[in-house]
Amino acid sequence: MVRWARRHRVSLVPRGAGTSLDGESVPVRGGFVVDLSAMDQVLELNEKDLWARVQPGVVNARLQELLRPRGLFYPPNPGSWEISTLGGNASTNASGFRSFRYGPTRSWVLRARAVLGTGELVEAGTLAWKRSAGVDLLGSLIGSEGTLGILTELTVRLSPLPARRVGLLASVPEGTSLGALALGLLWARGEGLSAVEWVDARVATEVARMEGLPLEPHAGALLLEVETPREVTEDTAARWGRGLAALGLKTEVRLFEDAEALWRARGRAGVLMDRRLGPRVREDVAVPLTAWDRLLDRVGALARKEGVDLVMYAHLGEGNLHPNFVCDPVSPQAHRLRMGLWEIAWSLGGTASAEHGLGSLKAPAYRREHGAIAFRALRELKRALDPEGILNPGKFWG
Numbered sequence: 001m002v003r004w005a006r007r008h009r010v011s012l013v014p015r016g017a018g019t020s021l022d023g024e025s026v027p028v029r030g031g032f033v034v035d036l037s038a039m040d041q042v043l044e045l046n047e048k049d050l051w052a053r054v055q056p057g058v059v060n061a062r063l064q065e066l067l068r069p070r071g072l073f074y075p076p077n078p079g080s081w082e083i084s085t086l087g088g089n090a091s092t093n094a095s096g097f098r099s100f101r102y103g104p105t106r107s108w109v110l111r112a113r114a115v116l117g118t119g120e121l122v123e124a125g126t127l128a129w130k131r132s133a134g135v136d137l138l139g140s141l142i143g144s145e146g147t148l149g150i151l152t153e154l155t156v157r158l159s160p161l162p163a164r165r166v167g168l169l170a171s172v173p174e175g176t177s178l179g180a181l182a183l184g185l186l187w188a189r190g191e192g193l194s195a196v197e198w199v200d201a202r203v204a205t206e207v208a209r210m211e212g213l214p215l216e217p218h219a220g221a222l223l224l225e226v227e228t229p230r231e232v233t234e235d236t237a238a239r240w241g242r243g244l245a246a247l248g249l250k251t252e253v254r255l256f257e258d259a260e261a262l263w264r265a266r267g268r269a270g271v272l273m274d275r276r277l278g279p280r281v282r283e284d285v286a287v288p289l290t291a292w293d294r295l296l297d298r299v300g301a302l303a304r305k306e307g308v309d310l311v312m313y314a315h316l317g318e319g320n321l322h323p324n325f326v327c328d329p330v331s332p333q334a335h336r337l338r339m340g341l342w343e344i345a346w347s348l349g350g351t352a353s354a355e356h357g358l359g360s361l362k363a364p365a366y367r368r369e370h371g372a373i374a375f376r377a378l379r380e381l382k383r384a385l386d387p388e389g390i391l392n393p394g395k396f397w398g
């Protein structure tokens, strides 16, 4: 198909589940959409070397279902894990709240088969868990959003399921330095901390209402997950409460013996907020944690300057903020907000996209973020792998 498309100069836009948020799988310049969702077979499960060989259309949740009874899991868990595909996850280098502990999809793909824009089939990577064999193609394919090749098979690493995952929920009163809190929590990784999430007061109110929890009014919330072999006792919450107090957060800590209950509440609150807020600019910047408080101040000032409502949540442990500006996402105002936000992130040493990718909406950020020289070199790679530019045109390559 790719050879035919190349010959006839027809564009091909790979698509998994179509859940990407910045127009990644939208055929903005026409052509054919290559729907990979029916390539959904788990081809091989190696329980000794801990990897799975899958077709790209396998939905993340389906792989997890298969792995759970075997005491295994696949760590990358984007919020869309119940519907998005492993091919889409790899092509956007997706990650979720556990990437705080486990890293993004890129850390979990061992090997990929892909059809390049030349029509050639390549196999990139190996089955070894470690590799230092020079600059590699695998790393470039991951996160390339279908612009370098169409992934037709992935071999992904697996991890043993931890004995238990405990959830912790605490109010975060206004005025708390979230940056200092997050920097302090980095040191709790050794205690099994696997997620450090934050939601603002609006989302926290919804979570509290759904769980019937007495969270403090007008306060945000901190949501933690801890993977631990220890028995959960009454002291668990008290111990974490003392730890948080030492970091400046003196509030009651609520324990969830099974962290999934906490994430379900967070997910339901998110869906409800989505419905209430309607269309909006959903962004995805990240900065070093030492710049976190400045990021929040400046994003708040940007929203005030533009006179738009702002709701925020974050993968705080990784400095990844999702500001939601409530306005028409395809208006000139949305464009100003995006550009303003990216400038803030770059000026603080950060990135315009921490996990969602660039697609067409964030396309202008690519050249600026990488700089002219790197962009020129990367563009040569694109030319070599897709000489006619038939793969997913109109995205971040310009």
Ligand SMILES: Cc1cc2nc3c(=O)[nH]c(=O)nc-3n(C[C@H](O)[C@H](O)[C@H](O)COP(=O)(O)OP(=O)(O)OC[C@H]3O[C@@H](n4cnc5c(N)ncnc54)[C@H](O)[C@@H]3O)c2cc1C
Binding pocket: 013, 014, 015, 016, 017, 018, 019, 020, 021, 024, 025, 036, 056, 077, 078, 079, 080, 083, 084, 085, 086, 087, 088, 089, 090, 091, 092, 093, 094, 095, 096, 097, 144, 145, 146, 147, 149, 150, 151, 152, 355, 356, 357, 392
């Ligand atoms: C409710 C919700 C929550 C989300 N939460 C997160 C989150 O926590 N973290 C996060 O990172 N993202 C999140 N996302 C964004 C999105 O789900 C991810 O980017 C996901 O990885 C996309 O997977 P998909 O199967 O839907 O891919 P698609 O949207 O279909 O495609 C994404 C990109 O990958 C390319 N592509 C797809 N399959 C292939 C293939 N086989 N070969 C080559 N290219 C391919 C497409 O061309 C496109 O550029 C969320 C989205 C929603 C709607």
